[in-house]
Amino acid sequence: MTSNLTHLQQLEAESIHIIREVVAEFDNPVMLYSIGKDSAVMLHLARKAFYPAPAPFPLLHVDTTWKFREMIQFRDRMVQESGFKLIVHVNEEGVARGVSPFTHGSALYTDVMKTEGLKQALDRYKFDAAFGGARRDEEKSRAKERIFSFRSANHRWDPKNQRPELWSLYNTRIKPGESIRVFPLSNWTELDIWQYIHLENIPIVPLYYAAVRPVVERDGMLIMVDDDRLELKPGEVIQHKSVRFRTLGCYPLTGAVESEADTLPQIIQEMLLTRTSERQGRLIDHDQAGSMEKKKQEGYF
Amino acid sequence: MAHQSELIEKDILAYLKSQEEKSLLRFITCGSVDDGKSTLIGRLLWDSKMVFEDQLAALEADSKKVGTQGGAIDYALLLDGLQAEREQGITIDVAYRFFSTDLRKFIVADTPGHEQYTRNMVTGASTAKVAVILVDARKGLLTQTRRHSFLVSLVGIRHIVLAINKMDLIDYDAEKFKRIEDDYREFAEPLGFSSITALPISALNGDNIIEKSANTPWYTGPTLLRFLETVQVEDDRAEQPFRMPVQWVNRPNLDFRGFCGTIAAGIVHPGDEVRVSSSGLVSRVDRVVTMNGDLDEAVAGQAVTLTLKGEIDISRGDMLTVPEAAPLFTRHPEAHLVWLHDEPLRPGQLYLVKSATGITPGRVTDVQYAVDVNTLEQKQVTTLGLNEIGLARLELDRPVPFDPYRENRDTGSFILIDRFTNATVAAGMVSEAVELESHKALLADLEPESGSTWTRRISLSELSATSLNVVDLTAEYGAFILEAPITLLAHLEKGNRVLFRLRDLGQLPAVALLAYEHNLAFEFDRTLEGISVLLFKRGNLPQDRVESDTGTGI
């Protein structure tokens, strides 16, 4: 809040403060690493918070088995470079049942592979705090969420009964089995994230940059054919287009945008000139009004 | 965001550079229920082109389904994002929204007007620098207008925009506007704001929000956005004496010992002297370490890691400051409390006190007064209930470094947490430290905590002959009864002195009982770690110490 710090310096300091507070007050924290740009920034901030020591918590990736292949490669590279311990969790029950975005629909699939998978992992390792890279500018129910967001033993969020959160004094107290989701990037906007990546030279998955990629048009979105599990429906043809992604998730559910932007400034330029919000590229939000709030109540990050 | 679109298209790098230089202003909207806070921010986001096409489509659909405007765009729905809020047409919890203009970046907290959700309003206010207080022009000042104004002044917001809203419903009447403005200035006089700027607006129609309205030719002041872009919020934290609460000690190996924290005030350089609040020891800063390289200087607001030249004992809970301006270091802060929970304050009950330096158990020993938010008059009370505001005295289990809140929001604030439910029950703002002599806390402390019916017995029989001189009970929590073996009593009988170390005052009766039963005297001392009580047979007391015994013993 000091006049001689730029707004990015202020955001950075706030995030580092939050990350350190978690380490000081929780026994067993974990950082959810989704491999996207927000995770990249969060991981960078975690390194900064504890430099020259390594960050004293592991990363957790809930792998739905449908991530872009380049994401997985990038993840493994980042883990090697940063020295973090990585835990990869797959909901094996879901895999055994053959749950996929094609056969079960995006809602059920996300619920089983992402939400259930996350809960399983948190329960198995008994994490009492989990960092997530969500921002308040992403969605209207996230705009309402605390930085330290309480979860019951069943991982439920109660939006009508959140703890007051004053100054930078975070209430970290929980009972056994309960946990806190911590969002160090709460006050960052999409532009802040990009600008910080630009200023700090933070590596991101190449899928954010435009390149010619094989895509099909489906439900009004451009879906990348990332492997041979994507079966073409009647009338669909694979096209090669210069595309990039504004957010990254499971490839069958993530829409690409046509773009030539292959440098960071160009990406930022494009982002500033577009008139749609980044979550539009995600299928799950469209399923029903208030769906994000509902998912969050049920334990989705 | 259409503002600098030309620069974005022509020279994105120059645009990014210009973005880096922008300042950040945090503000809130507050005021009574339905006065139009959410509508105002929705309109502001809309008019500054922060609403994307897909969000617009959703807004149009939502407005038809749950809007309060008979199907026309209901801007409040851009803010009221929870299902329950849409169903009831009110704001329940604070929404944080972000927008920027050519001059500034803004974080706005849209807070609920409903009294029931005051805690969420305080949440938003605690980090804001400017408050936009809305008033419905038809209704004038209401209790909530006053309550929010008082809260806003309490948390240290100095600049007020009095947005007199729904001017469209009173035909943009200048006289009515003036009357409300005058009422407000009179009410707010004792609150001592640096500035109050009254604006006639219509959140619904956009009058005087971004552009000057043709409906109010008599109004010559700035539009809301213009005001927010240009208001100078004083931040002199960098000029204040250096302080940094130690958040975490970073010790990856024996060669590195860094003290991590966010600088709460002042500037620090390598070579500067720093003082440790708990011990009073002074050392020098060796390096200011960051991943981007060591710094020559770090200022208030930055999160840094300091290494020191000498090895001195510092841990989380300490505060590093310049030696000349040490903080209060007290077990007895006096503070304004805003009670945030349905269950009222229970004086004497143990709560957890979380401040910038961590968690310390403590009690509220008494409430000096509560404030009537309508008249700002003080009234005598014994406790505080939901949404009540008052001045109270606390007793903490150990001394904690604080600054008066008016000097520093970060080092002068705390929250109270219920030990059983973990709920955040109050917000506290330190006004000063109370001298122990004037403090009437002891009786409350000596009463057993309500709810606990049995008292633990601690047998001292395990004490070996060598440790007979010191009995360390600082690891014990809560009250207990001591069982002293013959060996210990004989040891005392011979004229030896035994030092009891206690964690808190509640443990004192056990030692006092021992003294009473065996006809012993004791000397009481408050130390950094807690309490020391020296037990001895009176006849053996050295002559020169007799006097000091009379005052401090109980």
Ligand SMILES: Nc1nc2c(ncn2[C@@H]2O[C@H](COP(=O)(O)OP(=O)(O)OP(=O)(O)O)[C@@H](O)[C@H]2O)c(=O)[nH]1
């Ligand atoms: N005519 C008119 N109506 C308005 C104006 N501003 C807001 N309203 C209406 O007043 C009602 C309440 O508006 P909100 O923005 O939800 O009020 P609020 O202050 O956010 O209410 P809470 O957050 O629940 O305290 C809605 O029906 C708005 O459309 C205005 O300038 N003129």
Ligand SMILES: [Mg+2]
């Ligand atoms: Mg509202």
